[in-house]
Amino acid sequence: MKQAPFRAMNASAQQAPHPNYLEARRLSGLSDDPRGTVTRLEAVPFRLVSGAELDEVQVAYQTYGTLNAARSNAVLVCHALTGDQHVANPHPITGKPGWWELMVGPGQVIDTERYFVICINVLGGCLGTTGPKETNPATGRPWGIDFPVITVADMVRLQAALLDQLGIPDLFCVIGGSMGGMQVLDWAARYPERVFSAIPIATTARHSAQNIAFHEVGRQAIMADPNWAGGAYYGGPGPKAGLSVARMAAHITYLSEAGLHAKFGRKLQDRDALAFGFDADFQIESYLRHQGSTFVERFDANSYLYITRAMDYFDLAADYGGLLANAFRDTRTRFCVVSFTSDWLYPTAESRAIVHALNAVAAQVSFVELETDKGHDSFLLDVPEFYDVLRGFVGAAAERRGI
């Protein structure tokens, strides 16, 4: 694969990577760079849906496995709002396992011994790809909120441009959950001839009013934090409190009421009786606070603003004359659409709308709604039937593709 020379554009690599990450990288003979591979896009300026143009674009990604001689075994994994490219290796900041090791790895559904897997930090992200914390070439300082507003389509177009640059003509499979699923849908609509199979999971073809509302709460929490400083907080403490509140609010939407009840109920945290104070009396409080405080160590608040905005803007039908089916007309891509019964963020009805649109153009589509109380986050969790279903779909598609 052809690769542009690495050029450090900013400070995102300055934090020392976690020992778990370093060990995994050394075992693979790779550099210590916490961003994985970092490449400069050659096809610049990169024009955004908004009309704005980026004169310099940096893309950070991870790969696993080997591209075969026919270049027919590439799988693109699309990450969600707070995900990143570290899908199947320890995280460089937290040291925790990759976010989708249940799905991607040797012998897994996305088998890295069979497929060449690539996962790209999205445009606007904060782990190496150009985004608000990276350097604005016009000023030499971080973009902050001078960074242009981006869309899911922009993320997908950047991924396609990177694959062009890497000499990967098409994809055996594009897979992702939540915002990753939005990218899958946009890929299938935008580049139908480049997508052999598509797996949009726990997702939607358009953000609902309730989805937008929750994101708006998160953004307001960040922007209400004086340490946000109008987005120009780099070098300072940053809006940790605001970002933590945003994460807490969002996290509730990733879980189901039944799942929360089963896991936490009204159980108390390290005490036998109510303390009659504002400390975390209940385990659910302590859990949420932990979710908030650990998140701020690994995520950039401005990226949170931009990526939630991109999700809110997502309305695939609007790009195709208001009719979702138009997005998939004449498609030959094989689809497997997956939803979870207890996902109230992107409930099954949203997946059904996608399936109806695909049916309307006689696309090849499997649809599975899985019974679980784990909520939206089910796609990241140990739901055995989920992996069984996808193993069958991916295996059959690979056979058809002759991999």
Place this chain on the structure above:
Amino acid sequence: MKQAPFRAMNASAQQAPHPNYLEARRLSGLSDDPRGTVTRLEAVPFRLVSGAELDEVQVAYQTYGTLNAARSNAVLVCHALTGDQHVANPHPITGKPGWWELMVGPGQVIDTERYFVICINVLGGCLGTTGPKETNPATGRPWGIDFPVITVADMVRLQAALLDQLGIPDLFCVIGGSMGGMQVLDWAARYPERVFSAIPIATTARHSAQNIAFHEVGRQAIMADPNWAGGAYYGGPGPKAGLSVARMAAHITYLSEAGLHAKFGRKLQDRDALAFGFDADFQIESYLRHQGSTFVERFDANSYLYITRAMDYFDLAADYGGLLANAFRDTRTRFCVVSFTSDWLYPTAESRAIVHALNAVAAQVSFVELETDKGHDSFLLDVPEFYDVLRGFVGAAAERRGI
């Protein structure tokens, strides 16, 4: 009625009341006091569930109609988290109609020409009843978070103490939605002989993990605001941004996904196309921001902390040996339990649990689940069938009571 002399204990009355409020008060021959009637509790010290004691307690309330000679026509209306005593008159701060004028007033279900209606600002509230913004007699300064943590039971016990003082022996009806419904349940359990009929609406007998989680997000948003200043913000700007975020997050839980979709969908705010920025592009964003910014004008952030905490602590069964039915053993109260199909904050299953407990002790109980897409807030809104149902129940109970 006997009434303790009014004694201004703090600054809560200093804001000039809204002209609408003043006009309504003058028409009724009442004072300008924005708190309605304010009384000092005689039965002090008032001991709380936590064990703490309040040496001075002030109670603010509103009444409508006339107590009959038999003292048999009193109705207690219990307000919800962000409600207050101004149930059927213009609000002293916003000037908007009373929060339950659809339910309470001349000719309404709770007919103020037939019943004597009383609505009491809850303990810990911020419109005249003793709470964190009122003066701590030990210091002469506002309590702030030195105010003791309170419970729903404490609110109810204070209401009962006030009714004792006013010479109202029992209640023809106790009615309320949401946290008001919790008070109704506690009243019926704690003082069964004083409650002829009870109407808990859109409520629960115990706060769930998800309920606690949403409240915790709101509290963290408030406490993350530097202007919260550890709760000692009186005289300063106060944590308006944090309280606004808390309100926005909570407000989403008061509406249903379907209702939001019907009302807002993805409609844009005062524009024809996406603006590619962080202003409120969507109507739902503008609406939520408005909800947040108006709320902070009328509500105290510390009260929000204390009252949400009281709700989180609510678990009626826990006070009765872990079995909810025990709370209602031998009750002769007539119950009407109401839930709404689209209420996902306190879904119908929570009302069913209450009804099952009442059935287990052979209580007189009607249960109605009403079909609506208006979510939790349905009890405050124009849902005609809701008022029809309660008109029937209350009328029959009044006939039985001989009113």
